[in-house]
Amino acid sequence: MIELNGVSKSYNGTYKAVDHLDLTVPKGEIFGFLGPNGAGKTTTIKMITGIIKPDAGQIRINGKEIGVDTIEAKKQFGYVPDSPDLFLRLKGLEYVSFMADIYGVEQEVRNSRIHSLAKRFDMLDALGDTIQSYSHGMRQKIVIMGVLVHHPEVWILDEPLTGLDPKSSYTLKEMMREHADSGRSVFFSTHVLEVAEKLCDRVAIINKGKILFCGTFPQMQEHFQSHESLESLFLELTKHE
Amino acid sequence: MNNIWLLTKIMLKNAGPLWKSKKGSGWKSILLLVAILVGMMPMVISGAWFLSGLYDGLAMIGQESALLGLGLALVSFTIFVLGIVYVLTVFYYSQDVEHFLPLPLAPREILGAKFLVALIYEYLTELILLGPLLIVFGIKSGAGLVFYLYSILLFLVVPIVPLVLASLLVMLFMRYTNIGKKKDRFRLIGGIIGLGAALGFQFFVQRQRGSMEDVEKLQQQILSGDNVLLNLATQLFPTSKLAVFALVNSGYLAGLGYLLAFILTTGAAVLLFLFAGDRLYFAGVMGVSESASKRKKVGGQDFAKLAKVRSPWWSYALKEWRMLWRTPAYMLNCLLPSLIMPVFVLIPLFGIQERGELITALSGWIEGMGGLSLAIFFAGSLFIAGMNSASATAITRDGQGFFLNKTFPISFIQLLMGKLLPGVMMSFISILFLLVAAAWFLNISPIFLLICLLVALPGVVLINVLGILIDIHMPKLAWTSEQEAVKQNLNPLFAILVALLTAGITVVLVFLTQSQGSLLSVAVMLFIVFSGLDFLLYRVLVKKGPGWIEKIEN
Incomplete structure (x- = not known):
């Protein structure tokens, strides 16, 4: 569960990247965070994950406040950043087990998770190679494995589908569904609207640091009294201002 | 030419300042820089003191220009050695290369810009090595304004030829050993060889040292052409003699002639560099960031070792x-x-x-x-x-x-x-x-x-x-x-x-x-x-x- 209360962040004292954001992502839900480029999606995710500090407001993950109970809050989530070009000199397996160490995953659990994840993502043959030799999609997959190896309560992903082939993309979406169905939460940002429309239980649309709409897709259609696709509604919402 | 300037500017901006200072703490960096300068003062002062002693000795026998020859040759040599490392990293192993390759640019344009970037780094080195020498020589010989003008000009031109030589060497090497798949290993071996060379150089200098410490002995060696190091350096960079003559004769018209000759030779070297670069660079740089993979399953024992639980x-x-x-x-x-x-x-x-x-x-x-x-x-x-x-x-x-x-x-x-x-x-x-x-x-x-x-x-x-x-x-x-x-x-x-x-x-x-x-x-x-x-x-x-x-x- 993620709760944001009155969260704001401005750069250079004037430019408001995120402006008084309120948001709740309950357990068992896939939540899509949509918005045009530069809308404040990544800034919001960085505040939730403790990378940057909000100027105002509170952020709680499973009830633990990130600015106060920092380490406990960080144990609650797994984060997939938008660029997977990290730890390139490590072998895939070294990276995943590094992540398992950081999150304190026990030996037996870790072994079986690594095996099953590698199998699902078709990475069994790549674990012994350095991440540098991976393609973009494979790097994305190893980062996702590094997160799922510690089985986080809350799963936060920044543009996770970029660069994945259709099969891996399908697998990832399947995993997100399983994750939510097992009573945990998934929060992800995207600008692929079809994915959001099909996958998400609820979406929020953010533009210029403000949330324009938050709810289910049918609610959105109801709200605007139209039966247009998410794409048209999205374009409509973000056009003005 | 315009493209070269444009690329140089982008590369320099992309590299950013030497260190990043947070907003409002510029004074912190300045303070640290001052601390460094103060820390280096004793070195600079003792260096200048040594140089001025050497000058006095050589001046007594009217051979003070040998000091300039020694300095310029040594600076050229140092820049050549450092240049090999700079060229490897700036020309070949900096990540921006991959962004420039698809652009409609001639190899010489990318190279020209990268050369300028490397040259700027070399100027920093040169400032420490050659700056004190030129100043000591100028003061001691009571030289006029023209000497200092020539000095500034030569300061800018001197590193070019050694850097061109280093570039040619590396470009040839990279062209014919396009071992992109094993680039890391290559870098390692290359680096170790480089360090070995540096060590050998150090050893070599040490063998000379007994005499280096003794100003008089060194003077004799400079005059009799006995100093192996000096000979090597002047033979490698014969053009540095032109620079010395230009400085020594800065009061006369002949000085101008030597200066022009030096600049022309350097210009020719640059042309040679661009000409060779057009033919060598792309073939050496393409695929340099590829890396090898085995694509084999990690077996039981290896798996257990890599996936072991640690704190x-x-x-x-x-x-x-x-x-x-x-x-x-x-x-x-x-x-x-x-x-x-x-x-x-x-x-x-x-x-x-x-x-x-x-x-x-x-x-x-x-x-x-x-x-x-x-x-x-x-x-x-x-x-x-x-x-x-x-x-x-x-x-x-x-x-x-x-x-x-x-x-x-x-x-x-x-x-x-x-x-x-x-x-x-x-x-x-x-x-x-x-x-x-x-x-x-x-x-x-x-x-x-x-x-x-x-x-x-x-x-x-x-x-x-x-x-x-x-x-x-x-x-x-x-x-x-x-x-x-x-x-x-x-x-x-x-x-x-x-x-x-x-x-x-x-x-x-x-x-x-x-x-x-x-x-x-x-x-x-x-x-x-x-x-x-x-x-x-x-x-x-x-x-x-x-x-x-x-x-x-x-």
């Missing part, structure tokens, strides 16, 4: 350790210098003819001095720890990926320990090397060595923690190539300075308070004082560290 900070340290050794730029810049250092220290021992006597004298001195010799050894350990920039670049090396650290559920202290351990270990290994070598050459008692090692520990930890502190406050995270992270970064230099300062203060304090002190009393005192400092610093870090890390936003 978070230990796992973090292991990760750092692996990245340090596997990234050639890090290995060459952070690890090797401190390993090589002890060897460098020992080489003079080989070079000196009366070695036996010296060793006996040294051994006797060490035994006789008691506590002070321990303090001096301790100071040496601090210096070696400072030479090792693993800690002073620990934050910077994470680059744009640093933010990920902040999402990990580990305490600041665990992170710090993980980052600290590789540096401390490497420093300690270097010191062990030095000790073993010292024990072998000088007959020092094992107990003395053991005490040295024990006492060094808190000192080494202190220097490494200070290194990380420097890097936490001024990390340079926006780098585009690993070389940039460790080489175009002033933090390692600050760390060396801090180490030198600490070492100096320690020796002076021990000398003042414990000059009669026994070995044991000095050992106990050093150990207690430095452990105390470590503890104090630890308290400060526990309290302030998390806030500092939080402030790093990229």
